[in-house]
Amino acid sequence: MTEKVYLENPYLRQLDCRIVDKKYMNNKYYIKTNKTIFYPNLAGGQPGDKGTINGVKVIDTYEDGSDIVHVVEENIHSDRVKLSIDWDNRFDYMQQHSGQHLLSAVFYKLFNGETIGFYIGKEYVYIDINIAQITEKDIEKIEQFANKIIFSNFPIKSYIVEEDQVDKLPVRRDPAANSNIRIVEIDGFDFTPCCGTHLRSTGEIGLIKIRKVEPYKGNIRVEFVCGGRALKDYTWKSKYIKKISNLLSTKDREVYDRVEKLYAQKERLEQANRQLKEELNKYRSEELLKESQLVKGINFVINKFSDIEFEDMQNMISYLNSTDNTISIFGIEDNKTGRFIISRSNNLNINMKNILKTIMEKMNIKGGGSPQTVQGGCPKGEVDSILKAFYEEIINQF
8 A cells, every 4th residue: 555645745845765566568667656745647636746756757647546656667776766746736736726626615605506527737727517607797706705715825724534524524525435534624614525635725826717617518617727827827918918008009908998999890891891892793793794605595604713712703603693594614723722613593404513523533623512503622723624624514415
């Protein structure tokens, strides 16, 4: 059985111990020691510690019954070893985990919301709360309450109780174990069964910042950061707001109002631009129709463009299709590739999809569509020959 020193003293960064078992499998060494300060990966949802054994990097840690296994890629020849953990990584996880207990407790105290999911990621932490929806005002209330407890610097302590003693404590959730139940207590405010590493006091959490709340499977998912992560989150946001305020020549507190006005202006300009493009495309279509080739009673509108968007060709197609006895054969080419769109007016009975299939068997093109309209892509420089192939194949259908 490995003595789990990290539970007794999560602040211990180095530890002398003894290797009691070592196995070599899959090009890795699996090491058990008589005691350890390494927290096993994802035990109770908390990521494992980073660190070294005698300077050799530990790549993974996990529970094996009552033992902790340390995985390394290099052999360690001495039985007596020194364990060293990455303290910044450990302290970060302690801040996030203790912060999670506190935030979950506040949700429970204020809104009777129970935490049904918990995850610590590399950048953010989230909890799933069994509340269908919550207002922004309530989230602000929760955040303010949680941070007041942090600023009050309440002690956080852990201790072992037996099953008959759990009933005497106002635990937030039932323990998974039946004996030697470890309780993490925030000074009479919260009692939670937990096997993770935690801080000595709420003050060390530093700050809790809720980043976003969104619906998730009938509940809400709350994404947040604590301590050092909250500082990093504030730092990059403050930096961006400063850059945006300088760009817009406005005060940082007025950035949102300024952006909102600019966005409204953009929407109006885009709407006006769409209307102008529709009028322009209608004019282009009318001009192209005047220059169309009348073959077997059909107006063939054939053109290769270079100065418009593919969407503009689609818009012109829609207009031309409302004109009887018209077939449009359009292509466009840029520096890298070519594209085409072929369509017919509503009154014609010709299957463009079958024609596309025939041409695909002969030429290097890809595409798809409907019996009325097909479109696709082709190599650069082949648009002209493809448009010609469509024209000839369509002529053969009459």
